[in-house]
Amino acid sequence: MQAITRHLSISAVRADALFVSALQRSDDPTVGQVREAVAGAVRRLGSRGCAARVAQEFGDHPDLAVPRMCWARRLVDETFGRSAPPLVRVGPCAGHSAAGTARAA
Numbered sequence: 689m690q691a692i693t694r695h696l697s698i699s700a701v702r703a704d705a706l707f708v709s710a711l712q713r714s715d716d717p718t719v720g721q722v723r724e725a726v727a728g729a730v731r732r733l734g735s736r737g738c739a740a741r742v743a744q745e746f747g748d749h750p751d752l753a754v755p756r757m758c759w760a761r762r763l764v765d766e767t768f769g770r771s772a773p774p775l776v777r778v779g780p781c782a783g784h785s786a787a788g789t790a791r792a793a
Contacts, residue, residue, distance in 0.1 A: 699761075699764055701739075704739050704742045705727075705735075707745070713759050719767050
């Protein structure tokens with residue numbers, strides 16, 4: 689079997705790194721704390737290691753992982769700016785607020 693290399697966007701790597709960091713939504717982290725958490729996670733685990741931990745959490749605790757990833761993606765966009773044109777949100781993040789709970793219709 690041949691190995692497949694996938695290239696992640698820098699935003700995806702940052703979101704994965706923030707996801708696996710110790711920062712929590714309840715910490716209300718500053719821009720500096722977000723940047724440090726992302727850099728620290730990438731230094732410790734590398735981009736593939738962060739992605740592997742994200743995958744493990746989605747497998748083990750999908751109910752908790754979805755809102756955390758939505759939070760991480762939003763915070764990465766706010767902290768670093770978008771590195772790609774915005775995508776149409778059709779997935780689970782479309783219905784979550786900044787706190788990670790479903791919005792009332």
